[in-house]
Amino acid sequence: MYNESKQIRVAFLCNAASWGGLEMNIARLAQWLAENGHQVVFLCPPQTAVSDFMATHLMPNLYLYPSKSRLKYFDLLTASQIGRILARHQVDSLVIGHSKDIQLGITVQTFFYNKLKLGYLQQMQVGIAKKDWLHRWMYSKLAFWVAPLPSVASVTLARTTVRPEQIRLIPLCADLAKFKDVRRKRAAARAQLGLPPDATLLTIVGRYDAGKGQIFLVEALAQLKQRGIEAEILLVGEETKGEEGTYLPMLKQRIQDLQLLAQVHFRPFMQSIELAYAASDIFVMASLEETFGMVTIEAMASALPVVGSRAGGTVDLLEEEQAGLFFEPQNSQSLGESLLKLLQNRMLCGEKSQKASVLS
Template structure:
């Protein structure tokens, strides 16, 4: 049986790595013979204890010219009868190009784009590097257009297939139960933000924005769910706490730690906020859409496209409290229309961003190149 390798040398744990291991499992569920190649004891390896995908351990390879590891990996690929390799981390492009030169011509490299290419990369080095890729998967149109505009990569090899969520609105909790579980007030209008505590994620902005909203809307409060990046970010967390204290918002802002099951978060809030300064593809945004929530998101990176340029959620300029307040007031003062917008977002999410539809599109793309 031909093997579909999922290769990632990253030892970090973020959206890139989370989606990488999820897609490895999903392709396995679709019937592909999947083998995971990762660094021993990395976060991906730890997560794989849940999935139990067959695994081969590799070194945390150099970004460029790692001929030694390329030789080792190519030998293992031959043993495993690897027909195609799936990568998400750009640092793995070079070593896979070296591996490809050692394998037969039928070997394919599949790159699922995780980062923007917003500067020119048409030099000889990048052109040669990208030329080794056979299938380039861009999750959004604006990302695909960046590739076309800023690289020499052939347009016919670019395929636009969105990321997907397997989290859909459950029926375990209603709003009252969710708020009781999270220990937040039952009678308040709750804004919610979910994600790693990081300056680029916008928690600090939302705290300042709430101070402005609170002048007119005394019933509005904020739920912040997320943890610090492992072994870093303590200064930012303290900054958030100090700001809450200085603005006198102690009773209106609720911090809760990361939760594996996020249903209570989505069920508890009235409006979801994507406040990141430049989120390439916000997984929490499509999750909020699948729950039918009214959404306010930044007018930057992939968020406007996900929200249909304002059809499925309100958009505001990054770090602009006045604009944010205007968009919030539009939802708050006509919440029935906000709920209707959330329903449209849910319809869009269930049609476009589901695991079933996205995996079917990926299988159609892969099938001509690798047999199950």
């Protein structure tokens, strides 16, 4: 997909209302390619967090909006509009950021711009087998499938009909310079975020969603508290658009039931996310099946030891626990035990912190 010596003409499709890691990653990739002299077209619905970001970071003539439709399959109106945009810019490839939009890309290719190459930028693990006739047909239309890590590619090959020759192993891009040495600003970051100056802070950055596992960290904190270990939690994120009022109220009720209201701090997503890492002591990746985990990379670059679930791409990123410790997915007791090892052993915590910074 990318040849450094040749200018490419590429479009990105991100049909999402939310602003989380997935949307941030595809927006950053488009921004990086545009800044490096490539012709980039970005397609997304208007009046969303994604459109606001791209309006700020891309030239106006490269930032175009398709109409928004509720049709799940064969949305010819939107596809025709996208096809005209791609033809006008003579785009070679369309990179799709959400699997649900692969069918829209196929409709564009089939009816309106048949020389288009379709690709999927995988950021979510394939959770269940998808080998039925519909998925087999959809995946056959893709010229490339970008997986960020070998373990993610292996799961994709096992659970889908994607062929090995379609797979491209390309880690997600990230500018990590701003995360270096942020922990020297710990006191200032805590003051700016209104956090206790001396507490040991365990942090998760991610949307409030059952798959992100915030509730397991809350339960692990309750177990640590029973054992006389003092620590607090920082949760940075927001609810998924269209799913408000589902997971977050349950999470807050669990915090109240465990009498941890004073020990759990909620903060919204922030542009200066390095402040959250600067304020933290240990980063927790509690997701059930994270693919690449950009926040894990950012935490490691911030020299934070990571306690991560033994699942998905986190296994690759921590490199056999060199940058942190594993715990069993969806197991608060296992998470608590791993946290306890770091909290009670300052030397071990320092070693993991140093290695995390090097490996990032």
